[in-house]
Amino acid sequence: MVWQKLELIDSHCHLSYSPLREHLKEVLAASRVAGVRRIVVPMTSPREFGWFRTHLKLENLFFALGVHPSAIEKVDWPKVKDQILTLINQQPTKIIAIGEVGLDSTYPFSLDNQLTLFLKQVKLAKKLQLPLIIHNRGCRHLFHQLILEGTLQPPAVFHSFIGRPSWLEFLFKKGFHIGLGGLALGSSFNSQNWQLIKKWQERLLLETDAPFLLPPPLKGKEKYNQSANVKIIAEVIALKLGISLKELAKITTQNAVNFFQLNEN
Numbered sequence: 001m002v003w004q005k006l007e008l009i010d011s012h013c014h015l016s017y018s019p020l021r022e023h024l025k026e027v028l029a030a031s032r033v034a035g036v037r038r039i040v041v042p043m044t045s046p047r048e049f050g051w052f053r054t055h056l057k058l059e060n061l062f063f064a065l066g067v068h069p070s071a072i073e074k075v076d077w078p079k080v081k082d083q084i085l086t087l088i089n090q091q092p093t094k095i096i097a098i099g100e101v102g103l104d105s106t107y108p109f110s111l112d113n114q115l116t117l118f119l120k121q122v123k124l125a126k127k128l129q130l131p132l133i134i135h136n137r138g139c140r141h142l143f144h145q146l147i148l149e150g151t152l153q154p155p156a157v158f159h160s161f162i163g164r165p166s167w168l169e170f171l172f173k174k175g176f177h178i179g180l181g182g183l184a185l186g187s188s189f190n191s192q193n194w195q196l197i198k199k200w201q202e203r204l205l206l207e208t209d210a211p212f213l214l215p216p217p218l219k220g221k222e223k224y225n226q227s228a229n230v231k232i233i234a235e236v237i238a239l240k241l242g243i244s245l246k247e248l249a250k251i252t253t254q255n256a257v258n259f260f261q262l263n264e265n
C-alpha cells in the first residue's frame, strides 16, 4: 500500500487581511504542515488588487477577484471591471473565480445597490466562464428568487454556509456548492443538514474564512483563524459525516479541483 499524505484545500482564506498579511510566512508554513496544499484567496475590494499583484507568484495560492458588498461604496464598476479583465488576461491560471461577491442585510448600504453590483459581477463570471464565490447574510429570500428566475446559476459556492435543511437541499438540487467552516461547526447545524451534506458530498468545499470564524474547538486558545485550521474543520466534519479524515480530504480536494478547475497536482 502506498502511504499518501493528507491533502487539503482551503477554498476561502483572506490572506490579504490583517493579521494574516503581517504573518504570511508563518501562516503559509503552518498550513503546509497541516496538509493544506492549496489556498484560494478571495479579494473583496479593488484596494486589495495591489496585494494580489505582489503575491500572485506565490506557489499554491489561487485568487478570486470581486467586490464584496462591504466595499460597494465609491466603486467605479466600469473601471474595476476593466482592471479585473486585464488581470485575468495576464494571469488566467491564478485567477480561478469571481468573488467574494454577494448580499448582506447587516450592512448600512441599500440592498438595491448591492444587488445591482452583484448582478453585474454575476454577468461577468458568466462571460468569463468562472465560478462565483458568494457571500450571503440575511438575504436568502433574494438569492432564492434569483435562482428561481434563472438569473443566478451554478457554478457558484455559497461560502461559510449556514442555514436550514430546506435551503440547503434547494441549493444542492439547483447545482450549487457550499463551503463549510467554523460557522457550520456551531450548534445550529442539525443532523438533517449533515445528512444532506453526506448525500451531496460532491458539492462540499472546506474553508476557514480566516482570519475570521475561528473553529469552535480553538475558541479561547488562538487569537485569529488561519488556513492550517482547515484540518481541524475537516476533522469535525468527517466525524459528523461518519467518514475518515482521509476520505473527506480526498473528496473535498477533488471537489475544489473540479469546481475551480485547478490543475490535478
Ligand SMILES: [Zn+2]
Binding pocket: 012, 014, 042, 100, 209
Ligand atoms: Zn470571506
